[in-house]
Amino acid sequence: MKKISRFSHFGELGDKDYFRIALSVDCVIFGFEDNELKVLVIKCNLNEYKGKWSLLGDLVKPDEDIETASYRILKERTGLNDVYLEQVRTFGKPGRHPAGRVITVAYFSLVNIKNHKLKLSDNELHWHPVNDIQEMAFDHREILQCCLDQLREKIEDYPLVFNLLPGKFSLRELQCLYEAILNTKLDRRNFRKKFFMMDWLIDLDELEVDVPHRPGKLYKFNQEKFGKAVSGMDRNKRTNSVHR
Amino acid sequence: MKKISRFSHFGELGDKDYFRIALSVDCVIFGFEDNELKVLVIKCNLNEYKGKWSLLGDLVKPDEDIETASYRILKERTGLNDVYLEQVRTFGKPGRHPAGRVITVAYFSLVNIKNHKLKLSDNELHWHPVNDIQEMAFDHREILQCCLDQLREKIEDYPLVFNLLPGKFSLRELQCLYEAILNTKLDRRNFRKKFFMMDWLIDLDELEVDVPHRPGKLYKFNQEKFGKAVSGMDRNKRTNSVHR
DNA sequence: CCAAAAGTGTTTTCGTTACACCCATGC
DNA sequence: GCATGGGTGTAACGAAAACACTTTTGG
Numbered sequence: 001m002k003k004i005s006r007f008s009h010f011g012e013l014g015d016k017d018y019f020r021i022a023l024s025v026d027c028v029i030f031g032f033e034d035n036e037l038k039v040l041v042i043k044c045n046l047n048e049y050k051g052k053w054s055l056l057g058d059l060v061k062p063d064e065d066i067e068t069a070s071y072r073i074l075k076e077r078t079g080l081n082d083v084y085l086e087q088v089r090t091f092g093k094p095g096r097h098p099a100g101r102v103i104t105v106a107y108f109s110l111v112n113i114k115n116h117k118l119k120l121s122d123n124e125l126h127w128h129p130v131n132d133i134q135e136m137a138f139d140h141r142e143i144l145q146c147c148l149d150q151l152r153e154k155i156e157d158y159p160l161v162f163n164l165l166p167g168k169f170s171l172r173e174l175q176c177l178y179e180a181i182l183n184t185k186l187d188r189r190n191f192r193k194k195f196f197m198m199d200w201l202i203d204l205d206e207l208e209v210d211v212p213h214r215p216g217k218l219y220k221f222n223q224e225k226f227g228k229a230v231s232g233m234d235r236n237k238r239t240n241s242v243h244r
Numbered sequence: 245m246k247k248i249s250r251f252s253h254f255g256e257l258g259d260k261d262y263f264r265i266a267l268s269v270d271c272v273i274f275g276f277e278d279n280e281l282k283v284l285v286i287k288c289n290l291n292e293y294k295g296k297w298s299l300l301g302d303l304v305k306p307d308e309d310i311e312t313a314s315y316r317i318l319k320e321r322t323g324l325n326d327v328y329l330e331q332v333r334t335f336g337k338p339g340r341h342p343a344g345r346v347i348t349v350a351y352f353s354l355v356n357i358k359n360h361k362l363k364l365s366d367n368e369l370h371w372h373p374v375n376d377i378q379e380m381a382f383d384h385r386e387i388l389q390c391c392l393d394q395l396r397e398k399i400e401d402y403p404l405v406f407n408l409l410p411g412k413f414s415l416r417e418l419q420c421l422y423e424a425i426l427n428t429k430l431d432r433r434n435f436r437k438k439f440f441m442m443d444w445l446i447d448l449d450e451l452e453v454d455v456p457h458r459p460g461k462l463y464k465f466n467q468e469k470f471g472k473a474v475s476g477m478d479r480n481k482r483t484n485s486v487h488r
Numbered sequence: 489c490c491a492a493a494a495g496t497g498t499t500t501t502c503g504t505t506a507c508a509c510c511c512a513t514g515c
Numbered sequence: 516g517c518a519t520g521g522g523t524g525t526a527a528c529g530a531a532a533a534c535a536c537t538t539t540t541g542g
Contacts, residue, residue: 017306018266018267018303018306019263019264019265019266019344019345020263020264020306021263021265021266021267021304021306021347022262022263022265023262023265023267023336023347059262060265060336062261062262062264062265062345063338063345064338065336065337065338066334066336066337066347087333087334089331090310090331090334090349092267092304092309092310092349093309093310094307094308094309100263101263101306101307103265103267103310103347105334105336170494171494171495172493172494187532187533187534188493188494188495189495189496189497189533189534190531190532190533192495192496193496193497194530194531197530211492211493211540211541212491212492212493212540212541212542213491213492213493213494213539213540213541214492214493214494214495214538214539214540214541215493215494215539215540216493216494216495217494217495414521415521415522416520416521431505431506431507432520432521432522433506433507433522433523433524434504434505434506436522436523437523437524438503438504441503455513455514455519455520456513456514456515456518456519456520457512457513457514457518457519457520457521458511458512458513458514458519458520458521458522459512459513459520459521460520460521460522461521461522
């Protein structure tokens, strides 16, 4: 007869029938380069999905916190420590991984591509334009779409995009970034007006250099106005948003 | 030497070191009764949390989809089939369950309390007022709060609350429900105006009965305007919301 | 002087808020 | 007739959208 589980308040199987699941984290790491939103992907080396792009993920260690695992993966892959990271959703269809029952928790992350050196020649790690990615390994295409949707919603209300930009940037760069993420055109005057009203920016009194036209002013993100690490969980939501 | 895992693209442990996690679903089942928002809880029978309230949860079966599991739990506990259910977040701190590493996916659900008969005397299943619940077993207090926050955000934009009401209801009942969830007072005239503008309601040309005052008109939810099952995933978001 | 992008205000529209009086019913 | 909640409209405000011309720089 089956051993009665400590989970008898749950169900009727023995413990060993249940403790057979693996947990992974998959990170959708967004970056911004050449006026395009990009995502960090790697060629999959599993036979079933040979040659397809996959997200950066890893199994969570038996005693590791999920969030700790996601920071670890990010650190291992990008070398970056202090990045924006946020849990999005958990995916766990029974057939989603060929090696067995693997549940994955999806996180999205925003990094400044220029701030770190990937060993891009190795292991086919690669920044891929988000708008131009079709098939992926496992259910990673669905995970990417889900994270992209979440990103689009949150940048309307929270100052997340600064994680994708260098410390100094022009308003044009900022607007191009919003346009790239939202995949739309924005009105320049309204965009500028709104950002100044929101008080997210600090004027550095510096100008762009080496641009083949009139140089724009440079700004930095108004950190002090928000917590140290700007997280989507901070309740600094504004009533107005960055819509057209 | 350690067997090399099929997850060699992940890490370096053998498979058996990883496939030792259990997965559960916890449902935060909200209801509305006596002008209060309530949550369905049960007395915990684990020694560690003896007597504390806990959410309704169960382990996900080895080959069961997570979402399927959450519907199963809901069906088992409330007898209801066609309910609103939405994944919120996954909780997995290593020490959160005394029986081992148990990851839990939290769902919130909205049901009409009157539509089903709980065996309330059994197993201490109980509708508890949300505003009046303190300690809970495991990390369930945190899970409840997280789901409540999500509920509050979504009812501003999506027609979810109708899942908590009977088929016919008055505008007063609807407003009381919003006030209970948001824990605030709303202006009656503005509330009515907004709902009519949003076109979420159909006037049934019937009146309340047995009220000790002038009876109000009865309405039903405008189903046709939305998909069959109204889900928060439906992109029927309106630009205006139900704020004050 | 030409190309390219920076910088700048005003008007209109629309949604949000605040607010007070009469009406219908049960008791 | 009194208590309770139902039903109704307007004015002021603020956010969002639409929209065009002049300026500065590099080449």
